[in-house]
Amino acid sequence: MTPSHHGTPQAEYPAHFEPPHGPTWRLLFGPGLVRGGWMAGAGFVFGMLLVLALRWWWSWDPYWNTEVILAVAGMVTAPIGFLAGIGSFDYWLHYISGRPTRPEDHSGHGARSWKDYFRVNTDHKVIGIQYLVTTFVFFTIGGLMAMFFRAELAQPGLQFVDSQTFNGLVSVHATLMIFLFVIPAFAGLANFAVPLMLGAPDMAFPRLNALSFWLLPIAGIMFVASFLAPGGAFGAGWTGYAPLAEGQPLGQTFFNMGVQWAGASSIMTALNFLVTIITMRAPGMTFWRMPLLVWANFTTSLLVVIATPFIAGSQFFVMFDRIMHTSFFTPEGGGYVLGYQHIFWFYSHPAVYIMMLPGFGIVSEVISSMSRKPIFGYRLMALSLMGILVLGFSVWAHHMFVAGMADWLRVPMMITTLLIAIPTGIKVFSWVATLWRGRIHLTTPMLFALGFVTMFVIGGLSGIYLGSVPIDIAASDTYFIVAHIHYVLFGGSVFTIFAGIYYWFPKMTGRMYSERLGKWHFWLTFVSFNATFFPMHYVGLRGMPRRVFDYDSAFGDLNFAISIASFVLGASFIVFVYNMITSWVRGPIAEANPWRARTLEWQVSSPPPIFNFDEIPQVVGGPYEYGVPGARHAIMSPSKEAQEVHA
Amino acid sequence: MTDVSLHAEALHDHHGPPEANQSSRVDARTLGMLLFIGSEIMLFGSFFAAYFFVRVVNPSAPPEWPPEGYHFPVFVAGVNTAILVTSSFTMHWALQSIKRGQRAGFLAGMVLTFVMGLAFLLTQVVEYVNVGFNTGDGAFASVFFGLTGLHGAHVAIGLSLLGMVIIRGFRGHFSPEHHHGVELPGIYWHFVDVMWIVVYATVYLL
Numbered sequence: 001m002t003p004s005h006h007g008t009p010q011a012e013y014p015a016h017f018e019p020p021h022g023p024t025w026r027l028l029f030g031p032g033l034v035r036g037g038w039m040a041g042a043g044f045v046f047g048m049l050l051v052l053a054l055r056w057w058w059s060w061d062p063y064w065n066t067e068v069i070l071a072v073a074g075m076v077t078a079p080i081g082f083l084a085g086i087g088s089f090d091y092w093l094h095y096i097s098g099r100p101t102r103p104e105d106h107s108g109h110g111a112r113s114w115k116d117y118f119r120v121n122t123d124h125k126v127i128g129i130q131y132l133v134t135t136f137v138f139f140t141i142g143g144l145m146a147m148f149f150r151a152e153l154a155q156p157g158l159q160f161v162d163s164q165t166f167n168g169l170v171s172v173h174a175t176l177m178i179f180l181f182v183i184p185a186f187a188g189l190a191n192f193a194v195p196l197m198l199g200a201p202d203m204a205f206p207r208l209n210a211l212s213f214w215l216l217p218i219a220g221i222m223f224v225a226s227f228l229a230p231g232g233a234f235g236a237g238w239t240g241y242a243p244l245a246e247g248q249p250l251g252q253t254f255f256n257m258g259v260q261w262a263g264a265s266s267i268m269t270a271l272n273f274l275v276t277i278i279t280m281r282a283p284g285m286t287f288w289r290m291p292l293l294v295w296a297n298f299t300t301s302l303l304v305v306i307a308t309p310f311i312a313g314s315q316f317f318v319m320f321d322r323i324m325h326t327s328f329f330t331p332e333g334g335g336y337v338l339g340y341q342h343i344f345w346f347y348s349h350p351a352v353y354i355m356m357l358p359g360f361g362i363v364s365e366v367i368s369s370m371s372r373k374p375i376f377g378y379r380l381m382a383l384s385l386m387g388i389l390v391l392g393f394s395v396w397a398h399h400m401f402v403a404g405m406a407d408w409l410r411v412p413m414m415i416t417t418l419l420i421a422i423p424t425g426i427k428v429f430s431w432v433a434t435l436w437r438g439r440i441h442l443t444t445p446m447l448f449a450l451g452f453v454t455m456f457v458i459g460g461l462s463g464i465y466l467g468s469v470p471i472d473i474a475a476s477d478t479y480f481i482v483a484h485i486h487y488v489l490f491g492g493s494v495f496t497i498f499a500g501i502y503y504w505f506p507k508m509t510g511r512m513y514s515e516r517l518g519k520w521h522f523w524l525t526f527v528s529f530n531a532t533f534f535p536m537h538y539v540g541l542r543g544m545p546r547r548v549f550d551y552d553s554a555f556g557d558l559n560f561a562i563s564i565a566s567f568v569l570g571a572s573f574i575v576f577v578y579n580m581i582t583s584w585v586r587g588p589i590a591e592a593n594p595w596r597a598r599t600l601e602w603q604v605s606s607p608p609p610i611f612n613f614d615e616i617p618q619v620v621g622g623p624y625e626y627g628v629p630g631a632r633h634a635i636m637s638p639s640k641e642a643q644e645v646h647a
Numbered sequence: 648m649t650d651v652s653l654h655a656e657a658l659h660d661h662h663g664p665p666e667a668n669q670s671s672r673v674d675a676r677t678l679g680m681l682l683f684i685g686s687e688i689m690l691f692g693s694f695f696a697a698y699f700f701v702r703v704v705n706p707s708a709p710p711e712w713p714p715e716g717y718h719f720p721v722f723v724a725g726v727n728t729a730i731l732v733t734s735s736f737t738m739h740w741a742l743q744s745i746k747r748g749q750r751a752g753f754l755a756g757m758v759l760t761f762v763m764g765l766a767f768l769l770t771q772v773v774e775y776v777n778v779g780f781n782t783g784d785g786a787f788a789s790v791f792f793g794l795t796g797l798h799g800a801h802v803a804i805g806l807s808l809l810g811m812v813i814i815r816g817f818r819g820h821f822s823p824e825h826h827h828g829v830e831l832p833g834i835y836w837h838f839v840d841v842m843w844i845v846v847y848a849t850v851y852l853l
Contacts (some may be wrong), residue, residue, distance in 0.1 A: 100812040109664075200662035204675045267686050275679045281670035305686045313693025322784045326789035328697055333788035334707055339700035343693050484788070611664035 031087025033118055043081020047073025055129035060337050067250055067323050070229075075257035078099035080220045080355070087120045088211045109202075110610040120214065122206035124195050125608060127213050129508060131188025132214075132501065135181050138220045144167045147570050154563035156553045166233030166549040168251065172223055174238035175255065178355065180220040182493045187269045189500045190297045190506060194273060196601035196608060197291050199282025199617045199634070204275040212268035219262035222385040226254035228364070237547060242329035242340040246321050263308045266354075270304035271567050273297050282600070283635070284619035287417075289633075291599045291623040299385040302348045302394065311347035314340060341403055353392045353458055355489060356444040357385055359496030360427055363449045366499050367431050369597040370446040371438025374624045378429045384423035391420045399474070402476045415468035424460060428453060443595075444518030448499035451526050455491025459484060461539065477547075480540030486533045497601035498525075498576070505583070506590030510607040513587060517579040524572035531565035535610025598633045599623045613637075652761050668719075680831045684838045689803070689843060694797050698849065705786070713787050717780055721851045727770045728847050729836065734763035735840040739800075748823045754816055757829075760836065761809045768802050791850060798839070798846050805839045807844040808832035 027034050051072050055063045083089065109123040117130055149169045152160050161169070195203055203209045226233040231249020234240070244250050278297050281290070290298075317328040317340070320510070327333020329340045368375045375381060394416040397409050431453055440446070462484040465471045475481065498521075505513045535558050540546075544555050551559070593602040600617060601608065617634040626630030671678070702708055713719060741756025772788050780788045815821065821829055 098810040098818040098820065100727075202667075205679060265719055271679055271682045271686070274682055275675050278678060279669065279671040279675045280667045280672065282852070283668050285670065306689055309686055309690035310693045310696075312690060313697065317697055317789075320782070320793070325665075325787045326782045328701065328789050328793070330786075333789070334701070334705070334709065335789065336700040336705035336786070339697055339704070342700065343696055346693075346696075366708050376678065536749075590770065613665055616665050616668050632799065 005154075015490060016275055024423055027198065031085070031090055031120060033086060033365040035087070036082045039085030042082075044073045044078040046081070047077030050077070065323075066230075067253055070250065071253050071257060071319065071323055071407050075254070077484045079215075079261065082218065083214055090120075090148045090208075091207055092554055093335060102523065106459040110143075113536040118619060120143070122202070122210050122212045124191050124203045124206065124209060124636050125508070125612075127209050128188045128190075128192030130213050131184055131191055131216070133215055134220070135185040135188060138176045138180035139185075139266050140226075140577075141224060141571055142173050142181060144289070147567060149173070150566040152362035152549060153551075154560050155558075156551050156556050157389065157551060161549075164232045164235050164249075166545070167237075168227065168233030170253070170547060171235050171237050171240075172226065172233050172584070173406030175223050175258070177489070178238060179259065179350070180216065180223065181263075181353045182497070183266055183351075184216055184357070184447045185497045186297075186300070186493075187266065189294065189362065189497070189504065190273065190358060191269070193504060193601055194294055194297055195276060195597050196604070196612055197279065197294050197623075199285055199600050199613065199619065200276060200280040201611050201613065201616075203272050205272050208268055209272050212265045213273070215265035215268075219258045219260075219265065222258035222261065226251035226258075229254060239344060240318060242313070242318050242321065243331075243337060245318050246330065253319060253322060256315040256322070259315045260312055263312050266304050267308050270301035270308075273301040274305065277301075280596065282616050282619050284634070286619075288379065288382075289619055289622050290382075291361075292364035292375065292378070292385075293361035295382045295385055296357045296359075296447060297303045300357045305387055307347045307350035307354070307393070309347075310343055310357050311351070316345070317343070338400070338403060340404055341400050342397070342405075346393075349396040350392045350570050352488070353388055355493050357388065359452065359493050359500075360385065360501070362496045362500040363431065363452055365597070366445045366449040366503050367434050367453075368447070368624045368626065369595050369599075370441045370443060371380075371435050372441075373434055373438040374622070374626055374628065376433035376436075376623065377426070378624065380426055381430050384426040387423035388420060391416055391423070395420065398467055398472070401472045413491035414467060414469050414512060418464060421460070422476045423462055428457060428460075443502075444513070444515060444522055445499045445503035447522040447526075448495045448502065451522065452492060452499065453486055455495060455529070459487030459492055462531045463489065475494065475540060477545055478540035479536040479544045482546045483533050485541060486529075486536070490529060491535070495525075501580075503595070504601075505580070506594050507601055507608065509584045509587070509621075510590055510605075511583055511587035513583040513596065514579050517575055521572060521575040521579060524575060525569065528565050528568035532562055532569050535562055573613045588598070595609040598625065599636055603634065604637050652653050657709070674827075676827060676831060677834070680834050683708060684835065687838065688842075689795075691797065693712050693774050694790075694794050698794055701786045701790050706814075709787065713791075714785065716785070717784075720774055723770065723774055724847060724851050727767050727774075728821050728843065730763050730770075731843050734760045734767070735837055737763065738833050738836050742826065745821050745826045745829055746823055750819075753821070753829075754813075755807065757776065757813050757816055758784045761806065761813060764802055764809060764836075768806065770800075771799050773777045779804060794846050800841055801839050801842065805832070805836050808835055 008111070021029075028038075029035060048069050051065075051069050055065070064276060068257070084093075109121075109126075111121065111123070111126045111129075117133070120126060121130070148160075149166060152158075152166060152169075152186050158231075191209065193201070229250040232251055234245070234248055234252040234255040236252060236255075238481040240252070240255055244589065245255075277290075277294060317326075320326040321328055321330055321335075327335040331335050331337055363382060363581055364375055376614045395413055397405060397413040398417045398612045399409055401413075462480070464483070465473060466484060502518055505511075539555050539558050539562075542555070544551055590606045592605050594606075595602065600619075604613060615638075617636045619634045619635075621632050623633050625633065653705060671737075700713060709715075737756045737759040741753050741760060744752030744756055775792075782788055782792050809832055812821075812829050
């Protein structure tokens with residue numbers, strides 16, 4: 001967003017946009033991280049004064065209330081100041097104030113140096129990479145937290161931390177992994193791939209796209225910064241159940257507000273995907289010719305737009321209860337405690353599919369192109385996504401079988417939960433049928449895709465166990481649940497993210513990753529993942545409760561083994577990071593289409609041209625017609641003959 | 648000669664993105680606004696869920712609503728409802744005027760809409776001050792302030808959108824051909840109005 005070169009009269013622009021100012025002036029007052037920094041500070045002071053003034057005006061005693069000031073100044077006005085400072089709102093502020101808007105000069109497109117990744121950039125490819133790097137930073141932080149509490153859990157009793165810190169570590173770990181890794185990493189991959197796959201030059205709303213990325217680090221920093229709050233980080237779990245959360249120290253407010261920023265980010269992105277997919281498909285790209293990744297993001301985005309407001313609501317209520325003395329969920333004031341869990345899970349169960357469906361899309365792409373066969377049952381694959389979308393809204397209370405909710409709700413919720421196994425089963429069988437007699441190339445993305453299918457089946461099966469009321473009542477709040485969720489979200493989602501990163505790495509960077517290191521990464525991850533999480537099924541069924549820092553010494557040996565395996569799992573990530581960094585810097589130059597895939601993003605150069613396509617391609621067939629004689633997905637930059645044929 | 652100009656055009660195209668294909672008759676910005684409103688409806692949905700949990704599902708819900716000793720200002724809020732509903736009509740008038748190129752009607756309609764929205768919001772503030780209970784006075788007060796406050800925040804967002812239209816309107820940025828910037832805030836304003844009718848019916852009348 002360097003607004004220095006445009007041919008409109010100078011007088012109509014605010015003074016600080018004009019080139020005559022020196023470099024220092026531009027550094028301080030031009031859009032960028034420096035202005036973001038001081039405007040965040042200004043935002044904080046403004047919010048603090050606002051709170052003090054209002055409390056003084058209503059003569060509320062005491063005027064100074066740290067929690068209110070932090071919630072308003074630290075978590076609302078300071079982030080808004082930061083966003084304004086880095087330039088997210090520059091265009092809109094121009095528009096709102098009635099000044100002529102700058103005609104899109106496309107200087108916000110593309111990245112010429114690494115510094116461009118630290119700016120508000122409207123290019124969906126740059127934003128995709130911004131998303132992925134940011135999410136992997138938070139993945140690392142969340143992973144280190146997991147290492148830390150696994151070290152604590154290696155022996156019964158307290159070794160390193162106190163109980164509140166332990167709970168904080170577990171809670172922040174889960175929160176980062178969910179809100180700052182799995183959900184936005186999928187958004188990042190889709191941001192990069194979906195417009196290319198559709199034959200679109202960019203997303204429908206590029207500036208909104210940039211804004212939704214920049215909300216993300218704000219949320220992440222809030223979650224991590226909660227450790228600095230007096231009393232320590234929020235320790236009520238990522239589920240933040242009320243009224244437990246209402247008795248937590250100050251850190252809980254960081255969770256309440258961080259979720260709002262992360263949620264706003266994912267709603268904006270989802271809205272952008274939906275509009276892009278509906279209105280910007282290339283000619284001939286009917287819904288039944290869209291790649292399954294696009295289908296997956298279409299359904300995911302619907303889920304996000306419909307469900308995410310519910311977690312926003314639930315966290316608002318808890319925060320109001322905490323700082324405005326309301327009693328939405330406090331029984332003393334006449335509130336309804338279970339209401340929290342209903343509202344929370346009405347988002348958070350669909351969120352499980354938000355964290356899974358894009359992975360289904362990635363795996364469909366990888367499996368089809370790596371086994372050189374059309375996807376088995378393409379339409380059913382797309383329809384099963386829609387089936388999961390619809391069913392996903394009718395199962396939330398299966399998280400509450402032991403919560404004391406109405407008994408009659410249990411069996412209907414059990415039935416709908418088990419019904420989800422049908423569309424999910426359709427997908428698994430379709431992948432297997434796609435592999436059947438395919439010419440399988442065991443590249444790293446394919447290994448991760450196959451690892452995903454196997455691990456996800458295990459996680460899905462334990463999910464069926466947990467979906468039935470009697471087993472759930474026995475296994476509730478044990479390590480069996482921990483094993484289940486990690487088989488679904490690590491063996492499931494994280495494996496698909498790795499598959500997607502390796503698959504699109506040559507397209508994103510224009511360089512090839514090291515296949516040898518990739519395979520090392522896969523096998524280390526696959527083995528140590530199973531060594532870490534499979535024994536948890538057993539200790540869980542034996543009765544070890546989850547979310548505890550201390551446990552019966554009978555589980556000591558197994559927990560020690562689990563901790564060792566988890567350190568290996570953590571170490572396997574180093575291989576990945578090393579591979580990514582060295583390959584990005586000096587890997588061999590990648591071809592445009594190393595996988596010989598059919599979808600549109602592989603028909604352009606690696607990395608893609610700044611505006612994706614010289615001319616919008618004409619789509620003439622399905623995306624997965626591998627081995628079908630004469631089949632084509634698209635005609636790029638139509639030649640004269642093609643134009644005549646279609647005329 | 649045609650070849651040369653075509654070539655020049657092709658070169659020029661490399662400075663900007665190719666025109667995206669319009670694969671839907673729906674305008675992208677309108678669709679975006681409608682989806683955003685869908686999301687907003689779900690946010691209200693979570694507040695309505697909390698409301699009915701506290702009032703209906705809750706075993707310790709008070710037998711009377713509002714609990715004895717408290718009452719909601721049904722009449723004042725009713726007048727306020729009338730103001731807000733009227734502002735929807737003036738909004739529609741403003742949009743129709745700019746579509747027909749009648750600038751005076753457009754500006755008058757926008758200013759009237761804005762003033763009525765502002766009146767609604769200020770009335771709500773006065774109502775809060777005089778309502779006789781505070782957020783800490785029990786769950787009924789929580790859900791009362793929750794729903795009406797959420798709606799008030801949306802009125803404030805709507806007002807800033809309207810203010811934006813007015814600023815640009817007075818600068819002459821809208822015309823019968825270019826009125827998207829009026830239409831989208833208008834859609835949002837109608838949503839805020841309709842939502843208020845539901846909130847009013849639930850909180851004050853039900």
